[in-house]
Structure formats: C-alpha cells, structure tokens
Amino acid sequence: xxxxxxxxxxxxxxxxxxxxxxxxxxxxxxxxxxxxxxxxxxxxxxxxxxxxxxxxxxxxxxxxxxxxxxxxxxxxxxxxxxxxxxxxxxxxxxxxxxxxxxxxxx
Amino acid sequence: xxxxxxxxxxxxxxxxxxxxxxxxxxxxxxxxxxxxxxxxxxxxxxxxxxxxxxxxxxxxxxxxxxxxxxxxxxxxxxxxxxxxxxxxxxxxxxxxxxxxxxxxxxxxxxxxxx
Numbered sequence: 001x002x003x004x005x006x007x008x009x010x011x012x013x014x015x016x017x018x019x020x021x022x023x024x025x026x027x028x029x030x031x032x033x034x035x036x037x038x039x040x041x042x043x044x045x046x047x048x049x050x051x052x053x054x055x056x057x058x059x060x061x062x063x064x065x066x067x068x069x070x071x072x073x074x075x076x077x078x079x080x081x082x083x084x085x086x087x088x089x090x091x092x093x094x095x096x097x098x099x100x101x102x103x104x105x106x
Numbered sequence: 107x108x109x110x111x112x113x114x115x116x117x118x119x120x121x122x123x124x125x126x127x128x129x130x131x132x133x134x135x136x137x138x139x140x141x142x143x144x145x146x147x148x149x150x151x152x153x154x155x156x157x158x159x160x161x162x163x164x165x166x167x168x169x170x171x172x173x174x175x176x177x178x179x180x181x182x183x184x185x186x187x188x189x190x191x192x193x194x195x196x197x198x199x200x201x202x203x204x205x206x207x208x209x210x211x212x213x214x215x216x217x218x219x220x
Contacts, residue, residue, distance in 0.1 A: 006148075032205070034208060042213075043109075043197075043211045043212060043213045043214065044149075044197065044199075044211040045211065046208040046209070049208060086148065086149060090205040092162075092204070092205075093139065093151055093154055093162065093204075093205070094139075094151070094205055094209055095151070096141075096148055096149035096150075096151075097148060098147065098148035099148045099149070
C-alpha cells in the first residue's frame with residue numbers, strides 16, 4: 001500500500017525561526033508528491049507540487065529519493081503560516097498523511 | 107467559477123438518523139472524491155468517481171455509508187443510520203484529470219452526531 005507518513009502531529013516554531021515539516025513516503029517508482037495547507041476555517045488548498053520545483057509563500061520542498069522524503073521547509077516562519085499541513089502522494093488517487101498542525105509563536 | 111460547493115456547512119443530527127451530504131464539483135472536472143477528516147486519522151479517502159462512475163469505494167467504512175453521482179454536476183454521500191463515531195468533517199474534491207493538476211476541495215461539511 002502507498003503510505004505517506006508525517007511523524008509530527010504538532011509543531012511549534014517561533015516567528016523568524018526556520019520551519020521543517022517532515023514527510024516520508026513508501027518507495028514505489030517515481031512518486032508524484034504534493035503539499036496541501038488548510039488555514040483556520042478555510043478549505044484545503046494546494047500549496048506546492050514537487051514536479052513544479054516552485055517556491056510558494058516562501059516554502060520549498062525537495063524530493064529526496066534516497067531517503068524517500070519530501071520535507072517542507074521555510075527559512076523564516078511568519079505568523080500567518082500557522083495552519084494544518086498535509087503531505088500527499090498521487091497514485092491513481094491522492095493519499096494523504098495524517099497532517100501536522102504548525103503553530104507559529106509570536 | 108465558484109469552486110467545489112458543499113452543503114450543508116454544518117449538520118447536527120441524532121444517532122440513528124439519516125444524513126445526506128451534497129457536493130457540486132467544478133464544471134468540466136471528470137473526477138470527484140469524498141474524504142473524511144478526523145483528528146486521529148487525518149484525511150481518509152472514502153470513494154471516488156470518474157465520469158460519474160464509482161471507481162474505488164474501498165475506503166467506505168461500512169454499509170451504512172453510500173455515495174452516488176447521478177450526473178456530472180452533483181454527488182451525495184449518505185449515512186444511514188448515523189452514529190456518533192461518524193462525527194467528522196467531510197470534504198468533497200474534484201479534479202480535471204485525476205490528480206496531475208491537483209485537487210480542488212470544497213469547504214467541507216462538519217457533521218456532529220449526538
């Protein structure tokens with residue numbers, strides 16, 4: 001079964017500090033991976049996808065096939081980054097991790 | 107486009123009652139997904155449709171759950187009878203091609219069964 005693991009349910013970071021949200025996936029071929037974000041009282045929305053190699057709202061995520069990881073990173077956390085973050089893998093359908101609630105401490 | 111539209115936004119019902127959740131996908135999107143979100147298990151895929159046909163319902167927890175998509179612009183998720191453990195946020199999402207472009211989610215229905 002395709003698995004996506006987010007080991008941290010909760011993560012608190014001080015404003016201005018670096019952020020890293022961990023995501024690991026079960027190995028199988030060439031994965032297509034995504035990060036989704038859900039801000040308070042808003043719908044789940046796509047943050048970024050690995051094939052685009054883009055930076056959105058200062059976040060980046062690099063696919064590391066050797067470690068089967070797709071960690072989400074931001075060098076300087078901002079208060080508006082507080083949200084629920086889901087890592088997801090596409091294999092006919094999107095399979096999500098259990099999510100990490102990120103809280104930025106002012 | 108108004109995006110994926112779900113109704114109702116909130117539903118409170120008594121145990122044993124029938125609950126129907128509704129979803130209108132984005133026009134032109136051929137795929138429709140129903141997810142359930144809980145604190146313990148995160149986002150779980152319940153069922154998805156391609157061109158109105160159910161493709162994978164392996165995530166449907168029990169026979170109490172059923173989903174239909176009578177046409178390209180409407181889908182329902184029904185729970186009958188409802189139980190307190192069904193309390194969760196239910197999301198509908200649609201996608202033009204099954205995922206390459208990412209999914210567009212609705213606002214969700216927060217279901218509380220008392």
